[in-house]
Amino acid sequence: MPSAVMPTPDRDAAASAAVSATGLRKSYGDKTVLDGIDLHIPAGTVFALLGPNGAGKTTAVKILSTLIGADGGQASVAGHDLAASPQSVRAAIGVTGQFSAVDGLITGEENMLLMADLHRLPRREGRRVTAELLARFDLTDAAKKPASTYSGGMKRRLDIAMTLVGNPRIIFLDEPTTGLDPRSRHNMWGIIRDLVTGGVTVFLTTQYLEEADELADRIAVLNNGRIAAEGTAAELKRMIPGGHVRLRFTDPAAYRSAATVLNEATRDDEALALQIPSDGSQRELRSVLDWLDSAGIAADELTVHTPDLDDVFFALTGSTDRTTATTVPHQPKEAVR
Ligand SMILES: Nc1ncnc2c1ncn2[C@@H]1O[C@H](COP(=O)(O)OP(=O)(O)OP(=O)(O)O)[C@@H](O)[C@H]1O
Ligand SMILES: [Mg+2]
Secondary structure, three states, rough: OHHHHOOOHHHHHHHOOEEEEEEEEEEEEEEEEEEEEEEEEOOOOOOEEEEOOOOHHHHHHHHOOOOOOOOOOEEEEEEEEEEOHHHHEEEEHEEOOOOOOOOOOHHHHHHHHHHHHHHHOOOHHHHHHHHHHHHHHHOOOOOOOOOHHHHHHHHHHHHHHHHHHHOEEEEEEOOOOOOOHHHHHHHHHHHHHHHHHOOOOEEEEEEOOHHHHOOOEEEEEEEEEEEEEEHHHHHHHHHOOOOOEEEEOOOOHHHHHHHHOOOOOOEEOOEEEEEOOOOOOHHHHHHHHHHHOOOOOOOEEEEOOOOOHHHHHHHHHHOOOOOOOOOOOOOOOOOOO
């Protein structure tokens, strides 16, 4: 039977999973970058892959988008097996790389038309799609200017517009907002949300924990070649300790009295601040305030900190930027208790 009419056994899986991978491996020389990665991304959702520099995020994106081969494991994207049907995978996906694919020497419009040609769209259709996408990404006014004159945010929007020319059902965005100012980042989030509303599945990598928190249905943290944790933002936050109430004093005597009363607090003698482990609930907050009241002590500042994704990231990836401990964030180095 010619291969063109052979049934594709993996087609049924497309309905539920946009991306599914088991045991993906990749090494460069004797450096293992991916050491057995499993992924399951339902269609129509946003998945964020987090990890420190060099963790293998771009490598994962390149493998899943058929740009490079894996050394081991199995994956299907849009229901097509990566190894057996790379052409079918390519037809279903769009990829916006970490580094811009925009050609600065030609105009934004010409970049778009080039993509339309690559997708073999008829000329008239290519022009229609180009005009529509340029308008959607607020680039119509700049369409006839060389892309080298675009700001970083405009280039990024053009990059994504180019990715959408082929009307992909799954898009890979490798650090879509790196280098963008807060306004451009929020615009990009809006664009990504619109894509998802339109039924597109988004696989994104990011260095911004807030971004994953805002956008992603599920988040995986990549560390040392493996998925260190996977879940919703809320699930990940629940995995680690770090919630606390922080009391700051200006009067050293009040600080010392409070430290005596709240003897489970972690002291920061330099800042005259105390940190009391707390889940941030009203009940726990009230008991802290009751202690202070009964001892006749008034703090000058009270802040409640619940773990955020940054805490998760630092705890799971063992980064030393925020804390010396890998499992208990927010313990100041000079903690004496
Ligand atoms: N072509 C290659 N040859 C050799 N080593 C490579 C190659 N591509 C990537 N690596 C190595 O693989 C590791 C993972 O790289 P990768 O680009 O996937 O990381 P990343 O998580 O995307 O990092 P970043 O956040 O900096 O973009 C790094 O140590 C990198 O040096
Ligand atoms: Mg990368």
